[in-house]
Amino acid sequence: MPADDRTNDDFDDIARSLRELRARAGGPSYAEIGSRIALARIERGVPVSASVPARTTVYDAFRLGRSRINAALVGEIVRALGADDAEAEGWETRCGLAQKARHAAPAQPTPPPVRQTAAQPVTQPAAQHSALWTAILLVGCVVLNFSGSAAVATLGLPLFLDMIGTAVAAMAFGPWWGVLVAAGSTAVETVSGTTDSLPFGLVNIAGALAWGYGVRAFGGARSLPRFFALSLIVGVVCTIVSVPVLMTVFGGETGHASDQIAEGLVASGEELAPAVFTANLLTSLADKLISGFIALAVIGLLPARMLKHDLVGSMVGRMATGESRRDGETRTDAALHA
Incomplete structure (x- = not known):
C-alpha cells in the first residue's frame, strides 16, 4: 500500500x-x-x-x-x-x-533512450532480481523432469512424465527457455550414466518448442479447449520425432511400458514400425495431456515475481475464471453465465 x-x-x-x-x-x-x-x-x-x-x-x-x-x-x-x-x-x-x-494528461512524446556509459553506470536491480528467480525456476524445472521420470519408473506407469518442467519453462518463459531445460535435463542424465536418454533429448526439445510457440504465437492457452488441443499437438510432434529414434537406435524397444502395446499389435499381424508408431502415439497423447495440465497448474501456483513474462500468468487467470479474449478486450465465456 x-x-x-x-x-x-x-x-x-x-x-x-x-x-x-x-x-x-x-x-x-x-x-x-x-x-x-x-x-x-x-x-x-x-x-x-x-x-x-x-x-x-x-x-x-x-x-x-x-x-x-x-x-x-x-x-x-x-x-x-x-x-x-x-x-x-x-x-x-x-x-x-x-x-x-x-x-x-496530454500524450507525451517518447523520450530518447539513455545511453549507458562507463562513467555513469545504470543499475537494474529489478532485472537482477528477475534473473535470480529465472535461474531458480529453471533449476526447479529440471528437477520436475526428473521427478516425473522417477515416478514413472517407481510405479511402472505407461507414461513418460519427463517433460513437465520443460513445459513449465516453455510456457512461463518462452520456447527457447524450454529448450534450455530440455537440454539441461538430458545433459544431467547423460553425465549421471543414463546414456540411453541422450537421443531422446531431441524429443524433449521438440516438445519445448511446440508448447512455447503454441502458447505464444497461436494462443494455445487462451481457453481450456485450446490448451487441450495444444497438448494433443505436442503429443503428435513428440511421436514424430521419437519414433525414428526408437527404430534406428533401439530397434523399436526401450523396455518402457508402452512396448507392450507395440508387442500386442505386432502379435496381431501389424508391421513393427506402424506398431511402434501407434503405441508411442497413444502413450504420448495421454502423457502430454497430463504433463501439460500439471505444468499449467504449477504456473498458476507461482507468484508473479517468478515469471519473466506475464503472458501465461494472465492466460491461467482467464482460464481459471472462464474468460477469453476477443478484439483486444476480455469477455466472459457464455458458459460462465449459463
Whole structure:
C-alpha cells in the first residue's frame, strides 16, 4: 500500500500493487477474494443475491492494460486481502487520482533512450532480481523432469512424465527457455550414466518448442479447449520425432511400458514400425495431456515475481475464471453465465 496519494500512478501501477498485496496475503484465488467480498457486503446489509461479485470482475482488477478502474471494488479487494478501512480509502483515492490523471494528461512524446556509459553506470536491480528467480525456476524445472521420470519408473506407469518442467519453462518463459531445460535435463542424465536418454533429448526439445510457440504465437492457452488441443499437438510432434529414434537406435524397444502395446499389435499381424508408431502415439497423447495440465497448474501456483513474462500468468487467470479474449478486450465465456 503506498504511503501517500501519488498522482503519477497509472492503472498498470495499481494492478501491479494489487498483485504484490495478493502475494503478501498468501496468494488467495480470485474466487476466494470474491467470497470474502461477498461476506463483507452481506454484513453491510447487501442482499445475498447481489453480494457475490463475478470472478472475472475481481480478476479484471489485477489485469494490466486496463482503460478504466472501479475504485470502490479495489477498496473491497484490498479489505479482503487484509487492509483496514484507512488503507482501503487510500487505495480508492489512488484510483481516483489515476483516473483523473488519465483524462487530464496530454500524450507525451517518447523520450530518447539513455545511453549507458562507463562513467555513469545504470543499475537494474529489478532485472537482477528477475534473473535470480529465472535461474531458480529453471533449476526447479529440471528437477520436475526428473521427478516425473522417477515416478514413472517407481510405479511402472505407461507414461513418460519427463517433460513437465520443460513445459513449465516453455510456457512461463518462452520456447527457447524450454529448450534450455530440455537440454539441461538430458545433459544431467547423460553425465549421471543414463546414456540411453541422450537421443531422446531431441524429443524433449521438440516438445519445448511446440508448447512455447503454441502458447505464444497461436494462443494455445487462451481457453481450456485450446490448451487441450495444444497438448494433443505436442503429443503428435513428440511421436514424430521419437519414433525414428526408437527404430534406428533401439530397434523399436526401450523396455518402457508402452512396448507392450507395440508387442500386442505386432502379435496381431501389424508391421513393427506402424506398431511402434501407434503405441508411442497413444502413450504420448495421454502423457502430454497430463504433463501439460500439471505444468499449467504449477504456473498458476507461482507468484508473479517468478515469471519473466506475464503472458501465461494472465492466460491461467482467464482460464481459471472462464474468460477469453476477443478484439483486444476480455469477455466472459457464455458458459460462465449459463
